[in-house]
Amino acid sequence: MAMQEQMLDVRVSGDLLLVETQGEMNETMLRDCQLRVLELAHETGLRRVLYDARGMIPPAAEMALMQQALDDELGGLMLRRAIVVPDTRIAYLARIAFFEGEDRVFYDDVEAASAWLREN
Numbered sequence: 001m002a003m004q005e006q007m008l009d010v011r012v013s014g015d016l017l018l019v020e021t022q023g024e025m026n027e028t029m030l031r032d033c034q035l036r037v038l039e040l041a042h043e044t045g046l047r048r049v050l051y052d053a054r055g056m057i058p059p060a061a062e063m064a065l066m067q068q069a070l071d072d073e074l075g076g077l078m079l080r081r082a083i084v085v086p087d088t089r090i091a092y093l094a095r096i097a098f099f100e101g102e103d104r105v106f107y108d109d110v111e112a113a114s115a116w117l118r119e120n
Contacts, residue, residue, distance in 0.1 A: 005022065005023055006022065006024065006025075006026070007020070007021065007022035007023060007055075008021055008022075008025075009021075010037055010040065011040075012046065013050070015048065016046065016048050016049065016050050016114065016117060017037060017040050017041065017044075017046050017050070018052065019033060019049060019050065019051045019052065020052045021033075021051070021055060021056045022055035022056065023056070023057055024056070024057040024058075025056060026059075026063075027063070030063055030066055030067060030070070034070045037079070038074075038077070041077060047077075047079050048079075048080050048081075048082075048117040049080070049081045049082070049117075050081075050082050050110070050113055050114060050117060051082065051083040051084065051094075052084050052110060053083060053084060053086070053090055054084055054086045054108060055086075056085075056086070056090055058089045061096070063093070064093045065097075067097035067098065068096070068097060068099065071098075071100065078101065079101070079103075080101070080102050080117060081098055081104075082103070082106055082114070082117050083098060083104070083105050083106070083113075084105075084106045084107075084108065085105055085107060085108070086107075087107075104116060
């Protein structure tokens with residue numbers, strides 16, 4: 001089986017910040033992702049973030065715990081995040097990673113995640 005290429009793309013998409021991942025997330029990618037989300041949030045004023053993890057290979061549980069630690073560094077910045085996942089394993093890890101606030105996990109449904117982010 002061929003190894004899936006890693007990809008991380010963080011950008012503005014309309015009124016949302018969009019994070020797309022492919023392959024297996026590692027520590028460097030996770031830190032880069034968080035840094036780029038924070039940069040764009042400060043530059044644009046956008047606080048709604050859509051994480052599209054449908055192409056992600058399940059990472060080690062340590063990545064979920066690392067995301068918690070990175071979130072502890074947000075200070076007063078409040079983000080509303082929707083995480084779109086392909087399966088229950090990544091959903092479980094996403095719930096560990098994004099366990100505080102209004103963050104929510106969606107199964108393979110980008111439209112529902114986008115609609116939820118735009119509520120209120």
